Each structure stands twice: as C-alpha cells, then as structure tokens.
Amino acid sequence: GSSRGSGAGNVWRVSGLRQEVDEPDEAVLARAARQIGLDPGQLAFARLAKRSVDARGRGADLHFVVQVDLAGQGPIRSQKFERLRRSGKVREAPTAASLRVESAGRPGGASGGAVPHVVVVGAGPGGLFAALGAAESGARVTLLERGEPIERRGRKVVAFHRGGEPDPDNNLLFGDGGAGTYSDGKLYTRVSDPMEFTVIQELIDAGAPPDIAYDARAHIGTDRLHRMLPRLRARLEAAGVEFRYGIRVTGLVRSSGARSEARIRAVATTEGEIPLDALVLCIGHSARDTWARLLEDGVLLEAKPFQLGVRIEHPQELITRGRYGPEIGDGLGPASYNLQSKGAPPAHSFCMCPGGRIVASVNEPRRLCTNGMSNSKHSSRWANAALVTTLTPEDFASFGFEGPLAGVELQRHLEERFFVAGGETYQAPAQRADDFLEGRLSGGELKTSYGFGAVPGRIDELLPPQVRDAIREALGRFDRTIPGFGGPEGLLVGIETRSSGPVRMTRDRESRRALGFENLFPAGEGAGYAGGIMSAAIDGARSAQSAVLEARESLSKP
Numbered sequence: 001g002s003s004r005g006s007g008a009g010n011v012w013r014v015s016g017l018r019q020e021v022d023e024p025d026e027a028v029l030a031r032a033a034r035q036i037g038l039d040p041g042q043l044a045f046a047r048l049a050k051r052s053v054d055a056r057g058r059g060a061d062l063h064f065v066v067q068v069d070l071a072g073q074g075p076i077r078s079q080k081f082e083r084l085r086r087s088g089k090v091r092e093a094p095t096a097a098s099l100r101v102e103s104a105g106r107p108g109g110a111s112g113g114a115v116p117h118v119v120v121v122g123a124g125p126g127g128l129f130a131a132l133g134a135a136e137s138g139a140r141v142t143l144l145e146r147g148e149p150i151e152r153r154g155r156k157v158v159a160f161h162r163g164g165e166p167d168p169d170n171n172l173l174f175g176d177g178g179a180g181t182y183s184d185g186k187l188y189t190r191v192s193d194p195m196e197f198t199v200i201q202e203l204i205d206a207g208a209p210p211d212i213a214y215d216a217r218a219h220i221g222t223d224r225l226h227r228m229l230p231r232l233r234a235r236l237e238a239a240g241v242e243f244r245y246g247i248r249v250t251g252l253v254r255s256s257g258a259r260s261e262a263r264i265r266a267v268a269t270t271e272g273e274i275p276l277d278a279l280v281l282c283i284g285h286s287a288r289d290t291w292a293r294l295l296e297d298g299v300l301l302e303a304k305p306f307q308l309g310v311r312i313e314h315p316q317e318l319i320t321r322g323r324y325g326p327e328i329g330d331g332l333g334p335a336s337y338n339l340q341s342k343g344a345p346p347a348h349s350f351c352m353c354p355g356g357r358i359v360a361s362v363n364e365p366r367r368l369c370t371n372g373m374s375n376s377k378h379s380s381r382w383a384n385a386a387l388v389t390t391l392t393p394e395d396f397a398s399f400g401f402e403g404p405l406a407g408v409e410l411q412r413h414l415e416e417r418f419f420v421a422g423g424e425t426y427q428a429p430a431q432r433a434d435d436f437l438e439g440r441l442s443g444g445e446l447k448t449s450y451g452f453g454a455v456p457g458r459i460d461e462l463l464p465p466q467v468r469d470a471i472r473e474a475l476g477r478f479d480r481t482i483p484g485f486g487g488p489e490g491l492l493v494g495i496e497t498r499s500s501g502p503v504r505m506t507r508d509r510e511s512r513r514a515l516g517f518e519n520l521f522p523a524g525e526g527a528g529y530a531g532g533i534m535s536a537a538i539d540g541a542r543s544a545q546s547a548v549l550e551a552r553e554s555l556s557k558p
C-alpha cells in the first residue's frame with residue numbers, strides 16, 4: 001500500500017480544496033491542514049488524493065479542484081475538524097485492499113493442505129492482476145497468453161502496419177499486456193473499490209508516474225506501458241507466477257462424475273491439456289473465437305449492449321483553446337474532454353487521447369476497427385476520441401442477428417462494410433464533421449494521424465441509422481461546448497466497434513463463478529463485468545481471490 005504516516009492517527013480525506021494552476025502542492029497541503037485546525041507542522045502525513053481541472057470558467061477562472069489525505073501526529077480534536085466532519089467535507093480516507101485472501105479459519109499459503117493450481121488465461125490487466133492475486137494468496141499459478149512477450153508482439157504489430165496481414169494472436173488487442181498496451185493508458189475508473197489503490201501502487205512500483213495516485217486525468221502512455229510490462233512480469237514471476245506465451249486456450253475439459261454443477265479438470269490448449277484446480281478466464285472483449293468454443297463447451301454466454309460509433313479527430317490546438325480559452329499557455333498541457341449528449345438516441349465521447357493518434361485495433365483480416373493511443377508526453381498535434389452510442393440486443397435483432405454472439409456478428413458485419421469502403425487496404429473511410437451533418441462526401445486531402453491513411457467515405461450512410469442520428473445530435477451539442485468540434489476541422493474516421501464487449505459470461509454475483517460451474521471464474525472485460533484497464537485489473541484480482549478460496553475448499557474435501 002501507499003506510505004501512510006506510521007504511528008499517526010487515522011488518515012482523513014479533505015475535499016473541496018482549490019489549487020491555482022501555478023500554486024505548488026505544498027501550499028495546498030498546508031491549507032488543508034489549517035482548514036481542519038492543524039498547524040502544518042503538526043502533520044504526520046499529507047498527500048494529494050485527487051486532482052482535476054475545473055475549466056468551467058475557461059481562461060479567467062481556470063483552477064484545480066483537489067482532495068488531500070492527511071493525518072495528525074495524534075488524534076485531531078479541533079472544532080473546525082468536527083464541523084467539517086459533520087458537513088461531509090472531511091471523511092476517513094479509504095485504505096488499500098490486500099491482494100492476499102485468507103480462508104476463514106485457516107491462514108493463507110502452505111496451510112497444511114495441498115497448494116491449489118490456478119490457471120489464468122490472458123495477460124491483459126485482468127489476467128495479470130488475477131495471477132498476482134492468486135499467487136499472493138498462496139496458489140501455484142500458470143498464466144497462459146496466446147500472444148508473445150511485448151518485445152516480439154511489437155514486431156508483429158509493426159509488420160501489419162507496414163502492409164502485412166493482421167496476426168491473429170499478436171495485434172493491438174492480443175499479446176503481452178492485453179488490449180490497453182497500445183493506448184493512452186488512462187486509468188479513470190468509475191468503480192469505487194479499495195483494490196484500486198493496490199493496483200495503482202503496483203503500477204507505480206513497476207514504473208508508472210507517481211501522480212497516477214491522484215491525477216484525475218492520470219494516464220501512462222504507450223511508451224511507458226511498454227517499459228513497465230517487463231518489470232510487472234518480473235514482479236509476478238518473483239511471486240511465483242509461471243508465464244507461458246504463444247499458447248491459446250481452445251476448450252474446457254470436464255471432470256467425470258455426477259454433480260449438480262460442472263467441474264473443470266483441465267484446459268485444452270494448442271499445446272495439449274493443462275490440469276488445474278480453478279480457471280480464471282480474462283480473455284478480453286475481442287476473443288471471438290474463444291467465446292464460440294466456450295459456448296460449445298456449455299458456458300452460459302449472453303448478448304449484452306455495447307458501444308458503437310466512430311473516432312473523431314481534431315487539431316489538439318482546437319480542443320485546448322475550446323476547453324481552456326485562448327490565452328492559456330502550456331501550463332496545463334493539451335486539454336482532454338469527456339462529453340455527453342442526452343439527445344435521443346444519446347451519445348458520448350469515450351477514450352479521449354490528447355496529443356495522440358488513431359490506430360487500427362484489428363485482430364481479424366478484412367475487418368476494420370479504429371481506436372486511439374498516445375505517448376506519455378501527449379506530443380502529437382492531434383486529439384482523438386471515440387464518439388459512440390449504445391446498441392442493445394434488440395438492435396442486433398433488427399439486423400437479423402440473434403443469440404449469444406449476435407453482437408459479435410453485428411460488429412463483424414459493420415467492420416467488413418468499413419473495410420470494403422476504405423478500399424480493402426485498412427485505410428479508413430473518413431468524413432469531415434460538417435460534411436457528415438450535411439450528408440455529402442468530403443473533398444480535398446483528409447489529414448489524419450491514422451497510419452494507414454483515410455479515404456473519403458459516406459460515414460453517414462455506412463453507419464446504422466440510429467448511430468448516425470445519435471452522432472449527428474451529439475456533434476451539434478459538443479460544438480457548443482468546444483467551438484469547431486462539429487465543423488470542417490473535425491474528421492470522423494471509422495468504425496469504432498470495440499469500446500466495450502458485446503458478450504457477458506454470466507456469473508454468480510456472490511461467488512463470481514460462471515453459472516453452472518464449480519471452478520470457472522470469468523473476469524475482466526471479456527466476461528462483461530469490467531470496462532477499462534483499472535476495472536479489469538480489480539475484477540481480475542477479486543475473481544482470483546474467489547478462485548483460490550474455492551480451490552482450497554475443494555482440495556480440503558475428502
């Protein structure tokens with residue numbers, strides 16, 4: 001966990017503080033202390049807990065809104081403190097959760113009983129933190145990943161971008177580090193789980209910048225993510241995790257014998273069967289082939305709503321000016337945005353990458369899908385984000401796609417349509433925002449950061465009508481927040497189909513087990529219970545803990 005003032009009283013969180021853009025952190029920490037009636041010299045510990053930009057007033061009143069965690073050297077007894085506690089402006093700071101899980105009545109680790117073997121599938125954030133959680137809880141852990149270690153994965157990604165075909169196991173979605181490895185590495189999360197602090201600390205230990213602990217716009221960047229992965233791997237290996245790369249899971253092998261629920265004895269893989277006591281599946285939102293195999297093996301899969309739309313790209317300058325006002329210099333760096341349109345149908349921006357570039361997140365040949373990434377310095381002159389609306393299983397049915405994998409079928413159908421419209425070379429169809437609104441093809445050169453390049457296309461006609469309408473409405477609204485957003489400097493590039501997963505591997509809420517299985521634990525984004533790096537990591541860690549508990553209990557039965 002993060003360093004807490006040892007020997008001090010409780011750690012308290014003070015919220016609602018204001019920090020000027022050029023004000024040093026120490027000043028705001030001291031102000032927080034005084035606000036609760038402490039002299040800064042009486043602090044045992046203080047640090048920023050959360051910081052976000054308040055840009056509502058644009059240039060004139062631009063400032064940060066800050067929360068501070070602090071502790072006195074002893075109990076705090078001031079009247080100011082009591083008053084702020086009653087008003088809710090001061091509350092107890094959350095503490096980090098442990099990766100290690102103890103069975104009731106018996107300590108973890110080698111507890112006399114046999115050590116369970118937990119197999120984790122997928123080396124994305126879900127699988128990495130599942131493996132770490134299981135290992136820290138005393139299990140023997142094998143981590144199976146279809147792709148290669150980051151160094152070799154990178155070479156295959158480059159080969160695709162130089163004009164080759166996409167590799168089915170090493171691409172922007174698959175391989176060491178999982179889907180987010182070529183990303184902005186944003187760590188925003190909407191879950192509120194004390195495991196978040198644990199994950200953050202592990203990431204900092206592996207080389208992430210310490211400000212990810214409090215910055216509301218915390219991001220790591222592709223370059224830094226790539227340097228961190230080998231260190232994270234070393235940390236896991238030291239905890240006892242065995243990594244096996246280049247091996248794909250192709251099915252489940254059940255135990256024999258009559259039971260009310262199925263028990264898995266091994267996973268079938270491209271390198272033969274691997275026996276296990278519990279299986280944690282963290283296969284991500286694009287393991288379409290694996291979902292199909294799991295369905296055949298009796299796993300309950302359900303179609304779930306997912307988000308679909310386009311990438312939109314602007315000059316970063318236009319976004320920063322629109323957010324912060326014309327006179328703000330470099331102090332705050334390139335601005336980001338997070339916009340919602342409550343129109344009918346609604347739409348929102350997602351996965352905004354300031355100073356980034358558009359990439360092809362493709363794992364199947366002849367299908368096109370965009371996404372965005374950026375380096376830690378946010379140094380490109382382009383800003384991009386997904387602009388998406390939610391499609392439901394009723395929408396899938398209106399295209400004639402039914403069943404658990406209906407969403408996957410719809411994704412594939414639209415990805416093929418955009419691939420063909422782009423000229424069958426992974427160039428992407430693109431349309432200027434004003435042309436999209438007017439329903440005409442864009443003329444002239446279409447400048448974009450997208451490596452394969454853009455060709456003029458009628459995105460307004462290629463998208464399903466409900467998606468087109470949602471994006472139309474959103475462009476109008478967002479243009480009022482950021483002037484020029486919906487004008488000729490905005491370029492729509494498509495199609496974006498993988499913002500979230502179209503499938504749920506339904507599990508029991510309490511035990512986290514797949515329905516109908518004793519020892520199968522689907523987790524992360526591919527299970528439909530997480531979205532994003534942080535929530536997948538937390539879900540993986542928690543599911544691994546459940547897996548260890550189940551495996552220990554079943555091993556202790558005669």
Ligand code: FAD
Nearest residue numbers: 122124126146174178179180183186249284524525532533
């Ligand atoms: P994944 O990361 O998808 O990992 C699944 C792993 O399982 C893969 O490595 C895959 O190779 C492996 N696998 C699949 N099937 C098998 C099999 N049968 N056998 C063996 N291995 C298998 N999220 C954010 O929070 N912030 C961002 O800035 C961000 N940017 C993104 C940018 C891009 C370009 C992309 C594609 C995604 C981005 N995301 C971002 C989303 C984020 O990457 C995912 O939410 C997250 O990675 C999900 O984690 P996961 O562990 O559940 O699955």
